[in-house]
Amino acid sequence: xINDLPKGFKAGAAAASFRKPGRDDLGLIVSxxxxxxxxxxTKNLFKAAPVQICQEILTQYxxxxxxxxxxxxxxxxTGEEGLANCRETQRMAAELTGLxxxxxxxxxxxxxxxxxxxxxxxxxxPALAASLGSRDAEGFTRAFMTTDAFPKFAMHEVGLAGGxxxxxxxxxxxxxxxxxxxTMLCVALTDAEVERTAWQDMFARGVEKTFNRVSVDxxxxxxxxxxxxxxxxxGVKAAGHADLALLEEALTHILxxxxxxxxxxxxxxxxxxxxxxxxxxTEADARTVARSVGHSQLVKTAIYGGDANWGRIITAVGYSxxxxxxxxxxxxxxGIERFRQGQPVNDHMEDELTEALKADNVPVxxxxxxxxxxxxxQASDLGHEYVSLNAxxxx
Amino acid sequence: xINDLPKGFKAGAAAASFRKPGRDDLGLIVSxxxxxxxxxxTKNLFKAAPVQICQEILTQYxxxxxxxxxxxxxxxxTGEEGLANCRETQRMAAELTGLxxxxxxxxxxxxxxxxxxxxxxxxxxPALAASLGSRDAEGFTRAFMTTDAFPKFAMHEVGLAGGxxxxxxxxxxxxxxxxxxxTMLCVALTDAEVERTAWQDMFARGVEKTFNRVSVDxxxxxxxxxxxxxxxxxGVKAAGHADLALLEEALTHILxxxxxxxxxxxxxxxxxxxxxxxxxxTEADARTVARSVGHSQLVKTAIYGGDANWGRIITAVGYSxxxxxxxxxxxxxxGIERFRQGQPVNDHMEDELTEALKADNVPVxxxxxxxxxxxxxQASDLGHEYVSLNAxxxx
Numbered sequence: 001x002i003n004d005l006p007k008g009f010k011a012g013a014a015a016a017s018f019r020k021p022g023r024d025d026l027g028l029i030v031s032x033x034x035x036x037x038x039x040x041x042t043k044n045l046f047k048a049a050p051v052q053i054c055q056e057i058l059t060q061y062x063x064x065x066x067x068x069x070x071x072x073x074x075x076x077x078t079g080e081e082g083l084a085n086c087r088e089t090q091r092m093a094a095e096l097t098g099l100x101x102x103x104x105x106x107x108x109x110x111x112x113x114x115x116x117x118x119x120x121x122x123x124x125x126p127a128l129a130a131s132l133g134s135r136d137a138e139g140f141t142r143a144f145m146t147t148d149a150f151p152k153f154a155m156h157e158v159g160l161a162g163g164x165x166x167x168x169x170x171x172x173x174x175x176x177x178x179x180x181x182x183t184m185l186c187v188a189l190t191d192a193e194v195e196r197t198a199w200q201d202m203f204a205r206g207v208e209k210t211f212n213r214v215s216v217d218x219x220x221x222x223x224x225x226x227x228x229x230x231x232x233x234x235g236v237k238a239a240g241h242a243d244l245a246l247l248e249e250a251l252t253h254i255l256x257x258x259x260x261x262x263x264x265x266x267x268x269x270x271x272x273x274x275x276x277x278x279x280x281x282t283e284a285d286a287r288t289v290a291r292s293v294g295h296s297q298l299v300k301t302a303i304y305g306g307d308a309n310w311g312r313i314i315t316a317v318g319y320s321x322x323x324x325x326x327x328x329x330x331x332x333x334x335g336i337e338r339f340r341q342g343q344p345v346n347d348h349m350e351d352e353l354t355e356a357l358k359a360d361n362v363p364v365x366x367x368x369x370x371x372x373x374x375x376x377x378q379a380s381d382l383g384h385e386y387v388s389l390n391a392x393x394x395x
Numbered sequence: 396x397i398n399d400l401p402k403g404f405k406a407g408a409a410a411a412s413f414r415k416p417g418r419d420d421l422g423l424i425v426s427x428x429x430x431x432x433x434x435x436x437t438k439n440l441f442k443a444a445p446v447q448i449c450q451e452i453l454t455q456y457x458x459x460x461x462x463x464x465x466x467x468x469x470x471x472x473t474g475e476e477g478l479a480n481c482r483e484t485q486r487m488a489a490e491l492t493g494l495x496x497x498x499x500x501x502x503x504x505x506x507x508x509x510x511x512x513x514x515x516x517x518x519x520x521p522a523l524a525a526s527l528g529s530r531d532a533e534g535f536t537r538a539f540m541t542t543d544a545f546p547k548f549a550m551h552e553v554g555l556a557g558g559x560x561x562x563x564x565x566x567x568x569x570x571x572x573x574x575x576x577x578t579m580l581c582v583a584l585t586d587a588e589v590e591r592t593a594w595q596d597m598f599a600r601g602v603e604k605t606f607n608r609v610s611v612d613x614x615x616x617x618x619x620x621x622x623x624x625x626x627x628x629x630g631v632k633a634a635g636h637a638d639l640a641l642l643e644e645a646l647t648h649i650l651x652x653x654x655x656x657x658x659x660x661x662x663x664x665x666x667x668x669x670x671x672x673x674x675x676x677t678e679a680d681a682r683t684v685a686r687s688v689g690h691s692q693l694v695k696t697a698i699y700g701g702d703a704n705w706g707r708i709i710t711a712v713g714y715s716x717x718x719x720x721x722x723x724x725x726x727x728x729x730g731i732e733r734f735r736q737g738q739p740v741n742d743h744m745e746d747e748l749t750e751a752l753k754a755d756n757v758p759v760x761x762x763x764x765x766x767x768x769x770x771x772x773q774a775s776d777l778g779h780e781y782v783s784l785n786a787x788x789x790x
Contacts, residue, residue, distance in 0.1 A: 112706020
């Protein structure tokens with residue numbers, strides 16, 4: 001069942017009216033057993049209160065039992081009061097679930113600045129605790145959606161030497177997305193039994209290959225958090241080299257699926273731009289060029305409009321800061337070569353290209369002709385819906 | 396007369412149908428005397444053919460007599476054929492004006508990629524040469540507008556020891572604007588007599604304080620060029636320290652006026668965001684933070700919508716890459732404090748702030764509490780008009 005949680009995890013949700021009444025905006029996941037914890041967090045200096053507390057739990061305990069997620073309020077830029085409020089939500093949830101406060105990982109998303117509405121928390125938490133077991137992966141994911149057009153989750157089963165284990169990844173988008181060592185909010189669960197360092201390491205590598213390579217708007221949020229909880233409830237141990245490789249492959253695969261959904265739902269995005277840079281002197285150079293193209297407002301609006309204005313892509317390569325010889329640079333848009341070794345390709349492919357640009361996924365291939373470094377990156381286009389959503393987000 | 400050229404310069408224009416028929420898209424300025432030349436050019440690696448040729452003239456001759464500007468075609472990413480075409484336009488214009496080809500500075504703006512339509516050039520150049528003297532500063536500026544909503548030019552008179560000299564600056568915007576050591580196309584004329592090194596130096600400093608501190612969309616173009624021509628036709632020499640300081644002050648002042656116009660007309664921009672960063676460890680840090688805020692899509696859309704979502708500004712400070720202590724950071728939006736030393740300011744100023752955000756100019760003051768470095772930067776907001784203009788620019 002695609003919409004299921006791994007063994008030993010239960011989810012619940014409640015409507016606390018944090019943003020709008022009548023929809024779930026508070027979610028809870030509890031594991032029946034202690035979980036080995038992995039986590040990656042935003043590099044933004046202004047880390048939201050829940051980010052600071054998750055980091056504390058990861059460092060001090062490395063284990064957890066539950067995730068408490070809310071939409072509508074980010075609890076970021078809220079100072080000491082914000083931290084105290086976050087701890088109070090842990091305390092209240094612990095009391096209702098019989099856990100310790102430090103076993104509960106807080107996640108918040110929404111408007112930056114306002115303090116948590118503690119009265120609404122107090123009213124909603126008993127219903128939340130009572131709802132445990134009533135929600136599936138989709139139900140939990142919906143509880144921390146904000147501007148998301150659809151819930152983002154994926155599940156995968158992996159056959160290890162000792163039996164089958166399950167992985168579920170649940171995330172929210174859709175704006176302020178330019179993950180840097182993590183993304184907005186994402187929870188990955190597995191019932192595999194896995195040693196802590198191995199779990200954190202495969203997690204870090206998986207995030208680097210997936211969430212760290214997508215962008216909606218280039219804004220790295222104050223709340224980016226990705227948590228991995230492995231509770232071992234399957235009774236299947238992922239220990240040997242082969243098992244760990246299989247688990248990592250499956251984890252990376254579904255993290256990739258969910259990261260793609262973030263870009264796909266990039267606040268009104270119509271298209272996903274798949275940027276591949278090859279022939280760079282180093283991978284770091286390839287990354288810089290790919291991100292420069294993926295963040296260009298002019299590239300993003302042209303793709304939105306289906307306009308084959310490839311000169312804007314070359315322009316973004318040229319101002320990326322990476323030193324390349326223009327005479328070595330080539331470009332394919334939708335598989336059609338437009339620029340070869342620094343010269344424009346003049347042919348009669350314009351109509352085919354215009355047709356190809358109508359697709360939902362637009363490949364951009366850039367070869368720098370300078371070495372063996374390569375990088376891939378996914379970016380949203382930029383259209384009217386993005387402006388409408390963000391010009392008046394708070395109302 | 397505000398709309399005048401300095402002494403000894405004549406302007407003309409013609410309609411060559413490069414983009415749309417029936418409007419001037421080709422402009423020419425000729426000086427009756429040889430001009431001392433200053434220039435700054437895009438840092439984009441893919442320098443358009445006319446940029447390469449202007450750089451050549453500046454380096455090899457340091458003098459020029461004329462500027463030949465066109466809209467509709469950027470002659471960028473056009474390879475060897477593009478360079479040859481550009482030289483041919485110089486040659487044809489030289490023949491018609493009695494100048495040498497290397498005395499004519501080419502400037503192009505428009506779509507990147509296509510080759511110049513040489514047949515249209517051949518047809519239009521005689522009319523262009525014949526029109527010399529028929530246009531004023533506005534008339535020349537209109538000849539190289541693309542998506543500009545209004546022509547951008549300014550004039551200033553300066554009283555030096557030996558008499559009065561005139562300065563005129565003419566520029567085009569409005570998209571692909573994030574000048575880096577220069578801006579899109581800009582021509583500054585003066586009839587002062589000034590020594591070459593002094594002219595280039597005051598030019599470079601003036602551009603650094605003005606054009607290099609504005610952004611519409613963060614995209615540094617392939618064609619950015621700013622030229623300064625001083626023909627000495629006033630008979631007034633700017634030589635002593637006091638005269639040079641006066642001339643530099645006047646030049647910087649009108650470059651600043653025109654740079655502001657670029658942001659103001661930022662492809663559908665409604666508002667100009669004036670970002671001031673103080674208290675940085677260094678000026679470079681202040682610059683990085685100011686640019687991070689000015690390039691944030693989320694900040695720009697919020698200002699467009701008049702939404703006092705100040706958390707987005709703090710977020711952009713936090714991901715700028717500059718290491719600051721969050722507990723030292725303060726923010727004023729429209730003069731109203733929203734964040735003080737890392738804590739949110741909770742008061743009842745929300746209504747006043749919403750009212751203040753309706754103004755055309757929105758001040759954002761950020762203090763990092765970390766030193767004496769400061770920087771100012773102007774950025775456009777981001778709205779529906781930008782998307783509409785850029786989603787289908789070529790049609």
